[in-house]
Amino acid sequence: MSILEVKDLTVSFRQDGKTHMAVKGVSFSVDRGETVALVGESGSGKSVTALSTVSLLGEAAQLGGSVTYDGQQMIGAPERDLRKVRGNDISFIFQEPMTSLNPLHTIEKQLTESIALHQGLAGDAARARILELLEKVGIRDAESRLGAYPHQLSGGQRQRVMIAMALANKPDILIADEPTTALDVTIQAQILELLAELKASEDMGLLFITHDLGIVKRIADKVCVMKDGEIVETGPTAEIFANPQHPYTRKLLSARAVGQPAPVPEGAKELIRTDKLRVWFPIQRGFFKKVVGHVKAVNEATINVRAGETLGIVGESGSGKTTLALAVMRLIGSDGGINFDGQDVRKWSTSELRALRKDMQIVFQDPFGSLSPRMTCEQIISEGLGVHRIDTGRSTRDLVAEVMEEVGLDPATMHRYPHEFSGGQRQRIAIARAMVLRPRLVVLDEPTSALDMTVQVQIVDLLRDLQVKYGLAYLFISHDLNVVRAMSHKMIVMRHGDVVESGLAADVFANPQTDYTRELLAAAELS
Structure with a gap:
């Protein structure tokens, strides 16, 4: 008997006086010791299906069909019974x-x-x-x-x-919704191995939601492919990968960031340079907060990036990638040289830096957490125009509509709030917010990590097109080495705050010089 059994599950929401079907007749089961993967694009209904198993969608959701855990019906169960199951079983x-x-x-x-x-x-x-x-x-x-x-x-x-x-x-069942999204490739491999060991030792069922089909191939026993709230194909993992039957499954399997960025224009001007940049955080102890040591987050990093060029920054979580980028943008204190467009910006005052901010923008890792839930899409994108008092002689709404079209969003949706967009659409909003100011340097901090493969390809193509169009310099932080290869002209590898390897991206991928870089490439199954 299956530990979790879902039969003809339907989930609908009432919005604007209309009923919207998010899940339409989904059926699958999870046995003890089995891993079932739910895959599909953002908005396909994967997470809604998972949350429905223990009625975590709130009163706005109308659930139909059947969900049983160990023979116990979850849909319509008393709240006290659900609380015993949630987080425990x-x-x-x-x-x-x-x-x-x-x-x-x-x-x-x-x-x-x-x-x-x-x-x-x-x-x-x-x-x-x-x-x-x-x-x-x-x-x-x-x-x-x-x-x-x-x-x-x-x-x-x-x-x-x-x-x-x-x-x-x-727990008897672990429902993992993109559990390795934010992890670098070496830790990702460790976590997947850990989950596999726990599943075997505890006889635990695992429902695994992911956009990374490489992970699905490694960890799942069975795959359910979802599109528009329905399961369009299901079967053993080996069969699905070897002989996909549905056109949508074939599309997912072929989606991968490929190609390379356009060449840097000849004679492109150097935009950013650091000289032995260092970020050390003091460790304080005792009543008088005596400094007893330092966390060496970044240790003497020297980089340079030209207009129209991308520097990929890779390394394990906590290696100093984001800290380096924040220091370059003067958002945290640092020692060493920071030169932007020929000027030493470390000596600039707060008021002088404010004028520089529109030339330096950042797109964060989490497209939901970085967008205000109380602001519409239009307000989010246009906020920077007001902060920097930019007057283009055009209406704000026209500018927002133009940049939304540029990043592949429908301007007719500018009145919506972030929760009304999929993950990929939210990341496009974040990109539009940065691009509306026409910056010269953009820090991209894991901009594709939370996105499914098909949307990743679209975002990579979008970023490359915008770079060519506006001559943008990118600092591209990522643990996904396939995406780094597709985006970067140069790259640096960081470990424990140190830059352990640097060079042209093609050279580093083809001929890594350090054991750590080779370990990263092996974990990502690249060569």
């Missing part, structure tokens, strides 16, 4: 860890709460269990991280904390 790893973790509580407090609620552990026993979990999911020096808040961790580290919380109570 069925655990979730959510896609966006920054919005799932409480920003006001330390990592230790959040993990302790989960363990105390379901296992009754407290004090030293709870602390020991927490350290065990954090070390299992690959967080180095776990004890020193217990007092950290979510914003003090990298995206990958936050995702690992979420995985630790989900595994804390040894």
Whole structure:
């Protein structure tokens, strides 16, 4: 008998007086010790299906059909029964860890709460269990991280904390919604291996939602392909990959960021240069906050990027990639030289830097967390125009419509709020917000990590087109080496704050010089 069985599941929402069907007659099952993968594009209904299993969609959703866990009906079950199952028998790893973790509580407090609620552990026993979990999911020096808040961790580290919380109570079923999205390739391999070991040792069922078909091929026993709220193809993983029957499945399997960026224009001007850039954070102890050491987040990084050129920055989570980019943009303090367009910007005052901000823009990793939920698409994109008092002689709405079309969004949707867009559409809004100011340097911090493969290809093509059109310089941060190869002219490899390798991207991929770079390429199955 299946531990989780879904039959003819339907999910609908009422909006603007109309009923919208998000899930249409979905059926599948998960056995103990089995991994079932739900794959499909953003908005296909994967996450809605997963949340429906324990009625986590709220009162706005109308559920039909049947969902049974270990023979117990979940749809229409009393809330007290559902609470016993949620987080205990069925655990979730959510896609966006920054919005799932409480920003006001330390990592230790959040993990302790989960363990105390379901296992009754407290004090030293709870602390020991927490350290065990954090070390299992690959967080180095776990004890020193217990007092950290979510914003003090990298995206990958936050995702690992979420995985630790989900595994804390040894669930019968683990529903993993893009669990490796924010992880670099080496940690991703470790997490997948960990999940496989736990599935085998605990006889746990795993429902795995992902856009990465490479992961599906490695981890899943069975695949369900979703499109527009329906499962269009299902079967054993080996059969689906060897002989896909549905045109949509074939489209997903062929989607991959390929090609290379356009050549840098001859004589392109150097836009940004750093000289032995260093970012050290002091470690303070005691009542008088005495400095007893430093966290060496970035250690003497020297880079240069020309107009129309992309520098790829790769490395494990916590290696200093984002810290380096934030220092270049003068958003955090640093030592060493930062030269933008021939000027030493480290000496600039706050008011002088304000004028520079429109030339330096950033697109963040999390397209939901970086957009205000209280602002419409139009307000989000146009906000920078007001902040920098840019007067183009045209109406704001016309400018917003133009940039929305440029990034592949329908201007007729500018009145909508972020939650009304798919993940890929939200990332396009974030790109439009940066591009409306016509910047010269754009930091792209994992801009495709949360997107399915088909949308990744579209975003990579969009970014390359915009670079050629406007001569943009990119700092492209990513753990996805396929995307880095497709986007970058040059690249640097970072580890523990140090730049361990640098050069032309093609040379680094073809002939890596350090063991660490070779390890990254091997984990990504690249050569």
